[in-house]
Amino acid sequence: MVNRSFWLAAGGLSVLLLLAVGWVDYLPTNDGPQHIFAAHALHRLDDPALGYGRYLEPGGAITDIGFEAVFGTLERFLPWRPAVRITLCLFALGWAWSVLALAAALDRGRRWLGLLGFATALQWLLYMGLFSYYLSVAIGLGVLAFTFSRQESRKRDHLIVAGLLVAQAGAHVVPTVAVGLTLIILALFSAPAGGRARALARTAAVGAPAALMTLVVALQTLGNAPSTRYSVMPALAARASLIGRAFVSGPSWRAWPVVVLAAVGLASGWRLRRRGADPRERALWIMGVLLLLLALSTPLHVRGWEYFNVRFVPLAVMLLALLVPFERIRQPAWQGIALAALAAYAAGSLGWGWRHNVRLRAAHADLLAGVDAPVRRRGPRLPLILEPPPGEVADEWARDIPFVSSNWQLGALYSVEQGGVPAFLFAGEGGFVDLAWRVPPAGSPMPARPVRGYEWQLWEPAARARPIERVRALSYLLSFGPAYEDVILHGLPGDIAVLRERGYVIDFERNGLAIARFAGCPVRIELHPPPGGFPPTLVTAGWAPATNTVYSVVLAPREDSNVQSVPLPESPCGDVWIRVLFDMDRNHTASPGDRFCQDADRNGVLQARITAPGARIVCAAGAPLP
Numbered sequence: 001m002v003n004r005s006f007w008l009a010a011g012g013l014s015v016l017l018l019l020a021v022g023w024v025d026y027l028p029t030n031d032g033p034q035h036i037f038a039a040h041a042l043h044r045l046d047d048p049a050l051g052y053g054r055y056l057e058p059g060g061a062i063t064d065i066g067f068e069a070v071f072g073t074l075e076r077f078l079p080w081r082p083a084v085r086i087t088l089c090l091f092a093l094g095w096a097w098s099v100l101a102l103a104a105a106l107d108r109g110r111r112w113l114g115l116l117g118f119a120t121a122l123q124w125l126l127y128m129g130l131f132s133y134y135l136s137v138a139i140g141l142g143v144l145a146f147t148f149s150r151q152e153s154r155k156r157d158h159l160i161v162a163g164l165l166v167a168q169a170g171a172h173v174v175p176t177v178a179v180g181l182t183l184i185i186l187a188l189f190s191a192p193a194g195g196r197a198r199a200l201a202r203t204a205a206v207g208a209p210a211a212l213m214t215l216v217v218a219l220q221t222l223g224n225a226p227s228t229r230y231s232v233m234p235a236l237a238a239r240a241s242l243i244g245r246a247f248v249s250g251p252s253w254r255a256w257p258v259v260v261l262a263a264v265g266l267a268s269g270w271r272l273r274r275r276g277a278d279p280r281e282r283a284l285w286i287m288g289v290l291l292l293l294l295a296l297s298t299p300l301h302v303r304g305w306e307y308f309n310v311r312f313v314p315l316a317v318m319l320l321a322l323l324v325p326f327e328r329i330r331q332p333a334w335q336g337i338a339l340a341a342l343a344a345y346a347a348g349s350l351g352w353g354w355r356h357n358v359r360l361r362a363a364h365a366d367l368l369a370g371v372d373a374p375v376r377r378r379g380p381r382l383p384l385i386l387e388p389p390p391g392e393v394a395d396e397w398a399r400d401i402p403f404v405s406s407n408w409q410l411g412a413l414y415s416v417e418q419g420g421v422p423a424f425l426f427a428g429e430g431g432f433v434d435l436a437w438r439v440p441p442a443g444s445p446m447p448a449r450p451v452r453g454y455e456w457q458l459w460e461p462a463a464r465a466r467p468i469e470r471v472r473a474l475s476y477l478l479s480f481g482p483a484y485e486d487v488i489l490h491g492l493p494g495d496i497a498v499l500r501e502r503g504y505v506i507d508f509e510r511n512g513l514a515i516a517r518f519a520g521c522p523v524r525i526e527l528h529p530p531p532g533g534f535p536p537t538l539v540t541a542g543w544a545p546a547t548n549t550v551y552s553v554v555l556a557p558r559e560d561s562n563v564q565s566v567p568l569p570e571s572p573c574g575d576v577w578i579r580v581l582f583d584m585d586r587n588h589t590a591s592p593g594d595r596f597c598q599d600a601d602r603n604g605v606l607q608a609r610i611t612a613p614g615a616r617i618v619c620a621a622g623a624p625l626p
Helices: 002-022 032-042 066-074 080-106 108-119 131-148 155-171 173-190 196-222 236-245 257-273 279-297 309-321 332-363 365-371 411-418 461-465 467-478 493-501
Strands: 056-058 380-385 435-437 486-490 504-510 513-518 523-528 537-543 551-555 564-568 574-582 605-610 615-620
Touching: 002 080, 002 108, 002 332, 032 066, 032 080, 032 131, 032 411, 032 435, 066 080, 066 131, 066 155, 080 108, 080 131, 080 279, 108 257, 108 309, 108 332, 131 155, 131 173, 131 309, 155 173, 155 196, 173 196, 173 279, 173 309, 236 279, 236 309, 257 279, 257 309, 279 309, 332 365, 365 411, 365 486, 365 504, 365 513, 380 411, 461 467, 467 493, 467 537, 486 493, 493 504, 493 513, 523 537, 523 574, 551 564, 574 615, 605 615
Parallel strands: 380 486, 523 615
Antiparallel strands: 056 435, 486 513, 504 513, 523 564, 537 551, 537 574, 574 605
C-alpha cells in the first residue's frame, strides 16, 4: 500500500509539474531569450532572409550547451515555442526525478524525501534562464544516484558514469567539478584498506574526459577579457538570506522548508563520524558543506561572472537535505504525518509555481504580442526595454524571485520570430559562447549601442517625477536608432509619443510597446563664415536635451566667403543642438580669437527645433572669443 501510495504521489506530482511548466505558451525568464536566440540562430546562419550570418558566426562552445543541444534538436521538427516548452518540461522532470532517484539510492525508505525534487523543480536557476546550469545540476544528481545504487561497480557502469559526466560537462562544467569531487571523496571513504590508490585511479580514469573538457574551458576562459568587470559582496546576512530566496524562492512557506531540512541534514553530520557510517552520506555531507561555505563566503558577482555565489546553493541544499534519515521514522502515525507533509509541500510549491507562471505570461502580454507582429527584418535591431519586469517592483532584491528581470532580454525573441540581429547578445563574451560576432570584412559590423543598465535610472521615483529627465534619457537612447533597421521600445505610453516626435515611423504599437523605423527630419546647417573665409571648422551635433554627440565632422578651410551648406545626417525631428567652432588659430580647441555661431550660448551650443524635413539651421560666425 505504501509502495502504491508513493508511485501515485510521484506520478501525480509529475503531471502537476508538467502542467505548471507547459501550461503557458511561453514562460518569461531572465536570460532565456538569449539562449533561445543563440540556439535558433546557430542553425540558420546561412539563411540570407534572416540576416543572422551577416553579423554572427559559431562561437565554438563545448560547455553551457545543454539547452542548445535539446532545444536545437526539437526545433528542427517543431516551431520554437513548443520546442521551448518541451525542453523546459524535460529539464524540470529531469531535476525532480534525479533528486528522487538519489534519495532512493541512499535508502529505499528515504525515497519519500525525494519528493523534494518536485518541490524545488521550479526554482531560481530556471527563472533566471540559466537552463544549461540547471540541467547540469540535474544530471549531476542523476550521476550520484546511479553510482550510489550500484553494489559492485563494473566496467560497463564506469563507462556509463564517464559518459554522463561528459554530458554534464557539456551542460556546464562547474556542477560537474562538484560531482567529480564527490565521487573522489566517496572513493576515499569506501575503498578497502590498502585499496585507496586503486580506487582513486579508477575514479580519475572515469572522470578524465570530463576533466579534460573542464581544463579546456578554463584555459579558454582565461584567454578572454571578462564580460563583467566588477565584484559585489553583500553583507553576510544578505548572502544567507539568498540560500532560501534564491533557490526555491517565492513566499517563505515555499522558500525555506527545504533549507530547514538541509539544516537538519547538516546537523546529522555527527552520526557520520561513527565507524561504519555510510561512505555515500559522508561524501554528500562533505560536498554539501563545502558548497554551502562557498555560497556564504564568496561575492554575489565576481569579475567575469554575475550571480556567482548563489549558483552553489541548489546542489548544496539538496545534498544536505537528502541526508535527513527519513527512514528512521518508525511510528505509523508520525510516518503518515511526515509523508503527507512532504507531498503537500511539493504540491503546494508546484501550485504556486503554476499560478506564478500564468501571472508572468499575462504580465508580458504586450511584449509578447509584439513578437507576433507581422514584421520581417534582416538587419541590426535595437531593443530598448525601459520598464521594470511587469508586475514586479523595481528593487531586484524584493521581487518574488530575486534578481529576475523577465522582460530584460525579450528583444532577442523578436529576432527569433522576425529575423534580424539584436544589439544585445551573449556573443563573444567570456570563454564559451554559442555565437560570436563576425569581424569585418568577413562580416558586417554592428552599430554602436547604448550601455546596458541605462533603464535602471528610469525606474527611480526621482526620474518618474521629472518628465524632462525621462525625455533626456529617451533622446539619448533613440539617438542610436538611426543606425539600426528598427527600434523595439517598451516603456510608458508617453514614451511612444516621444518616439513619434523624434521622427520614427511605427510599424506596430500596443500600450507602451512600439516597433519603429527611423525616418527623421533631414536638415542642413547653413554656415556663414567670418571675414576672410572659412578656417578649419568643427561641427558637432546631438539630440537635445541629451548631451551625447551623434555627429561630428571637420570641414577643410576655404578662402572664399560663400555660404556653405552642410547636411546633418540622420537628423531627428524635434529639439537638436549643434556646436560649430570656427577654429581661427587651428589648434583644434576653443581659444581666444576663435568664433562660435552668433546665437550660441557661452559654450558654443546652438539650440534648434526641427518641425519638418528640409529645414535649415543658420549659423553665422559670431564675435571672436575673448
